[in-house]
Amino acid sequence: MSGLHELSTSEIAAGVKGKKFSALEVFDDCLNRTLACDGSLDALITTVVEDGRRAAEAIDGRVARGEPLGPLAGVPTVLKDNMCTYKVRTTAGSRILGGWEPPYSATVWTLLSEAGATLLGKSNMDEFAMGNTTGTSAFGPTRNPWDTSRVPGGSSGGSAAAVAAAYVPFALGSDTGGSIRQPASYCGIYGLKPTYGLVSRYGLIAYGSSLDQIGPFARSMADIALVMSVIARHDPRDSTSVPGKSFDFTVRKGSDALRGKRVALVREFQDFTLDKPIADAMKRVAKICEDAGAEITEVSLPTVGRYAVACYYAIAASEAHTNLARYDGVRYGAEADEHAGTLREAFEDVRSKGFGVEVKSRIIAGTCLTEPVRSEEYYVAATRVRTLIAEEFHRAFESADCILQPVTPSMPERIGEVDDDATKGYEADLYTLPVNMAGLPGLTFFTGYAESGLPVGLQLVGHRWSDATLVDMGAALEEIIGSPRVPAVVKGAA
Amino acid sequence: MHHKEKLEFTPVIGIEIHIQLKTRSKIFCSCAADYTNDEPNTHICPVCMGLPGSLPALNGEVIRQAMRAGLTLHCRILPTTFFFRKSYYYPDLPKGFQITQSDLPIAADGWLEIHDDAGRPKRVRVNRLHLEEDVGKLRHVTADGRIEGASSSFVDYNRSGLPLAEIVSEPDISSAREAVEYVTTLRRRVLHAGASDVDLEKGMMRFDANVSLKCSDGRWGNRVEVKNMNSFRALERAIEYEVKRQGSILAEGGEVMRETRHWNDARGVTTGLRVKEFYRKFIVEPDLPPLVITKEQVDEALASLPEMPEEKLVRYVGFGLSEGDAAVLIEEPAVARYFEACVTAGANPLRAGNWVRTEVLRVVNDAKVSADMIAVSPEALASLLAKVEDGGLSTTLAKSVFDALLDGLSFEDALKRSGASDGAVDVHALAASVVAANPDVVAEIRSGKDTKGKKVKFLVGLMMRESKGSVKVDEATAALEKVLA
Numbered sequence: 001m002s003g004l005h006e007l008s009t010s011e012i013a014a015g016v017k018g019k020k021f022s023a024l025e026v027f028d029d030c031l032n033r034t035l036a037c038d039g040s041l042d043a044l045i046t047t048v049v050e051d052g053r054r055a056a057e058a059i060d061g062r063v064a065r066g067e068p069l070g071p072l073a074g075v076p077t078v079l080k081d082n083m084c085t086y087k088v089r090t091t092a093g094s095r096i097l098g099g100w101e102p103p104y105s106a107t108v109w110t111l112l113s114e115a116g117a118t119l120l121g122k123s124n125m126d127e128f129a130m131g132n133t134t135g136t137s138a139f140g141p142t143r144n145p146w147d148t149s150r151v152p153g154g155s156s157g158g159s160a161a162a163v164a165a166a167y168v169p170f171a172l173g174s175d176t177g178g179s180i181r182q183p184a185s186y187c188g189i190y191g192l193k194p195t196y197g198l199v200s201r202y203g204l205i206a207y208g209s210s211l212d213q214i215g216p217f218a219r220s221m222a223d224i225a226l227v228m229s230v231i232a233r234h235d236p237r238d239s240t241s242v243p244g245k246s247f248d249f250t251v252r253k254g255s256d257a258l259r260g261k262r263v264a265l266v267r268e269f270q271d272f273t274l275d276k277p278i279a280d281a282m283k284r285v286a287k288i289c290e291d292a293g294a295e296i297t298e299v300s301l302p303t304v305g306r307y308a309v310a311c312y313y314a315i316a317a318s319e320a321h322t323n324l325a326r327y328d329g330v331r332y333g334a335e336a337d338e339h340a341g342t343l344r345e346a347f348e349d350v351r352s353k354g355f356g357v358e359v360k361s362r363i364i365a366g367t368c369l370t371e372p373v374r375s376e377e378y379y380v381a382a383t384r385v386r387t388l389i390a391e392e393f394h395r396a397f398e399s400a401d402c403i404l405q406p407v408t409p410s411m412p413e414r415i416g417e418v419d420d421d422a423t424k425g426y427e428a429d430l431y432t433l434p435v436n437m438a439g440l441p442g443l444t445f446f447t448g449y450a451e452s453g454l455p456v457g458l459q460l461v462g463h464r465w466s467d468a469t470l471v472d473m474g475a476a477l478e479e480i481i482g483s484p485r486v487p488a489v490v491k492g493a494a
Numbered sequence: 495m496h497h498k499e500k501l502e503f504t505p506v507i508g509i510e511i512h513i514q515l516k517t518r519s520k521i522f523c524s525c526a527a528d529y530t531n532d533e534p535n536t537h538i539c540p541v542c543m544g545l546p547g548s549l550p551a552l553n554g555e556v557i558r559q560a561m562r563a564g565l566t567l568h569c570r571i572l573p574t575t576f577f578f579r580k581s582y583y584y585p586d587l588p589k590g591f592q593i594t595q596s597d598l599p600i601a602a603d604g605w606l607e608i609h610d611d612a613g614r615p616k617r618v619r620v621n622r623l624h625l626e627e628d629v630g631k632l633r634h635v636t637a638d639g640r641i642e643g644a645s646s647s648f649v650d651y652n653r654s655g656l657p658l659a660e661i662v663s664e665p666d667i668s669s670a671r672e673a674v675e676y677v678t679t680l681r682r683r684v685l686h687a688g689a690s691d692v693d694l695e696k697g698m699m700r701f702d703a704n705v706s707l708k709c710s711d712g713r714w715g716n717r718v719e720v721k722n723m724n725s726f727r728a729l730e731r732a733i734e735y736e737v738k739r740q741g742s743i744l745a746e747g748g749e750v751m752r753e754t755r756h757w758n759d760a761r762g763v764t765t766g767l768r769v770k771e772f773y774r775k776f777i778v779e780p781d782l783p784p785l786v787i788t789k790e791q792v793d794e795a796l797a798s799l800p801e802m803p804e805e806k807l808v809r810y811v812g813f814g815l816s817e818g819d820a821a822v823l824i825e826e827p828a829v830a831r832y833f834e835a836c837v838t839a840g841a842n843p844l845r846a847g848n849w850v851r852t853e854v855l856r857v858v859n860d861a862k863v864s865a866d867m868i869a870v871s872p873e874a875l876a877s878l879l880a881k882v883e884d885g886g887l888s889t890t891l892a893k894s895v896f897d898a899l900l901d902g903l904s905f906e907d908a909l910k911r912s913g914a915s916d917g918a919v920d921v922h923a924l925a926a927s928v929v930a931a932n933p934d935v936v937a938e939i940r941s942g943k944d945t946k947g948k949k950v951k952f953l954v955g956l957m958m959r960e961s962k963g964s965v966k967v968d969e970a971t972a973a974l975e976k977v978l979a
Binding site: 082083084090092097100102103104106201202203204205206208209210236237238239240318319321322324325326327328330331332343344347370371372375379383 | 540543544545546547548549550551552579581583584585588589590591649775776777778780781782783
């Protein structure tokens with residue numbers, strides 16, 4: 001049966017349960033779509049054919065025997081390749097892990113598979129999630145399904161492209177400074193970075209531990225909600241996972257979720273230049289919100305505008321250089337050249353060959369920023385500013401229910417364009433990374449297509465634990481604006 | 495520039511002790527902590543192997559034991575404490591950093607009382623007790639333990655992630671002897687509290703010492719950190735060596751280099767580490783939120799602490815034991831428990847003390863078992879001692895009964911095997927005890943009223959009954975006449 005790959009998560013689960021089609025038919029149709037497109041997109045590092053089909057058959061067995069089925073029964077999915085999957089190669093987009101097959105699964109994958117999801121692939125990503133184009137991957141760049149000469153965003157670009165191109169109805173990414181929201185925007189789909197502590201990080205290969213958070217990509221808000229209802233669970237294996245939080249992620253049609261809401265614009269952001277399609281979308285969506293009964297207000301975030309980017313990189317690099325210290329070739333992954341004489345030479349050999357340039361530069365930055373003589377001035381100072389940023393957001397949310405803001409100032413660039421000038425990439429993170437600094441939820445939603453045909457996304461940022469409210473508002477906007485289409489995926493000019 | 499007058503040096507010593515806290519599982523995962531005799535790398539999981547994606551989850555038992563250990567050192571428990579990452583590269587460190595505590599440890603500001611070299615009581619201040627995870631063990635192929643030149647090295651991660659408490663003293667210690675008293679006092683208290691098994695042979699207690707000298711001419715020598723002492727004797731010798739080494743440098747007018755030195759137990763010397771020490775630095779551990787400890791938790795830990803060895807000693811001296819004898823009994827909690835159970839079962843404390851110090855400790859030391867595990871229960875020993883006490887059994891015989899009991903015999907069989915019931919009974923002692931127990935009858939005999947010898951026969955009868963018929967009548971009569979004479 002063809003065309004199944006364009007169905008939503010809940011449509012597939014319902015169809016499998018109702019025996020309209022089998023989980024295996026769904027899996028094979030998604031696999032065919034993947035094989036047809038991935039030569040152009042390179043969204044996946046690993047395609048899980050045999051194990052995935054076997055899992056689909058197991059679901060069909062349960063259907064045949066009338067056994068209880070989870071809410072994601074027979075729904076194929078893709079995980080960003082920094083989430084550990086038992087006996088399925090996990091690379092984090094790096095050479096240094098070699099062909100490592102984890103002996104355990106990340107909590108999110110355990111939850112998804114228990115709910116009936118089947119694994120179709122592990123998606124491409126910037127190496128160790130460091131980047132915003134998916135171009136720092138050791139496996140080469142992923143291409144944007146709407147224009148294959150352009151980047152899909154990053155670091156979760158592979159997951160975003162796979163969902164946008166309808167390999168699968170939903171996928172997981174991770175977001176340390178925008179790595180879910182920015183590719184969701186560039187690929188024209190929905191992407192939620194949940195409140196820090198809502199989704200377990202156990203089994204997520206760490207970049208900046210205090211900033212990393214796993215979240216879903218989907219082509220509809222209903223699917224975002226459904227996936228969140230499965231993965232938003234307290235996990236005792238993750239000490240930063242917060243117990244006692246349970247949310248109703250059910251999305252209702254005509255919910256009127258925007259009525260009476262105070263939707264804030266950030267005063268300081270209004271001085272910054274935006275690409276025209278994004279500036280237009282901001283005006284249009286503000287009007288839509290107002291028409292739907294929301295009040296447009298203004299909040300001020302002075303520290304965020306001035307210091308967030310610098311402090312973010314100080315903290316992320318400081319944590320990253322310790323998180324990446326374990327890759328020494330002793331226990332797993334790439335091994336040192338046998339001619340390496342001393343222990344130090346062996347470490348140097350493995351790490352010099354195993355890490356890419358972007359990763360090395362952040363390790364070096366982190367190492368320097370945390371040296372005892374500089375730590376107080378940089379790392380410790382950055383953590384203090386972080387507290388100020390969190391307080392600033394806290395005050396802002398006393399007079400607002402959410403913030404409406406861009407995801408990025410510009411439309412997706414051509415592949416290779418930004419790589420020469422790292423600082424431009426850093427500035428592009430201004431709208432995303434303060435959200436991670438404060439541990440807030442951020443939702444990228446689809447607003448339409450620019451004249452160029454490229455999709456335009458915007459972002460709603462909420463207070464901590466307001467994830468379900470954001471999802472409701474995103475669903476209300478989807479009802480008014482309309483859902484994204486699935487691109488044909490044709491080779492671009494490049 | 496230096497004068498001929500005799501210079502005096504005062505050692506200034508601080509000690510860092512690592513002890514392994516007694517818990518069922520490791521500090522951040524559920525791997526079993528006891529891997530004794532198990533194959534290398536059989537007690538490992540993604541967490542203690544530091545696999546990509548794994549996260550630490552603090553074991554509540556570790557917190558409780560750390561508090562208990564801290565409280566035995568008179569520390570205060572901090573209401574909020576933090577974890578840090580200490581970064582350095584080494585193959586036994588699976589994450590490339592060690593999770594430890596830095597500025598805000600779980601326990602701080604304690605003290606222990608010891609005696610100075612003149613025998614006067616003195617306090618050694620405990621700066622803090624902080625938690626950290628242990629690292630794996632390296633095994634090199636070369637005999638001298640060097641990495642370079644070894645054809646291969648192996649790492650056993652069974653030890654990785656065991657819960658350690660690092661206890662840092664202030665530099666209040668002035669001699670090698672004081673250092674040993676400090677660590678033995680500390681060991682005894684922690685052991686009695688059950689917070690650690692502090693088994694030195696199993697590496698559950700390791701020492702580092704910071705040694706410097708204050709010179710009578712006003713000079714201060716630089717501080718030297720001496721590492722790798724795994725026994726009391728090694729600690730004592732290392733400090734003695736270092737005090738002498740630094741003293742002769744200062745006496746020559748030289749300067750002691752500030753460095754870390756390694757104690758070589760076989761050669762009896764400290765040597766400077768040729769390699770510059772790995773550069774270590776700290777950031778906050780983002781995977782562990784601050785640890786908040788409530789007053790209730792502290793109160794519960796405090797209430798769970800048993801009587802401390804020093805208090806036991808006072809109580810035993812109250813039984814009439816000498817301080818020296820009592821000190822032997824309180825060293826190991828199992829021995830103290832054995833002694834107390836024996837006394838509770840009715841044994842004379844002095845006699846019980848002697849027997850536990852000699853016979854019970856002999857067994858404990860020879861068989862290397864805990865006093866809890868030996869075949870003679872304290873109650874059985876109490877019964878045996880009662881026989882000695884009432885004169886029915888000589889000390890020599892009692893010892894052979896004790897040995898028979900050790901072999902697993904019942905009390906009756908043990909008596910039989912030792913000959914206590916087949917004529918080898920101490921007839922003289924038996925007669926004496928019967929005489930002592932029947933003063934009225936003895937008075938009649940002595941007054942000459944027992945002309946028909948009925949009273950003597952009565953006493954002989956008692957002796958027969960006491961010895962369960964194993965004594966011959968004429969032997970008993972002879973012994974009795976001797977006692978009465």
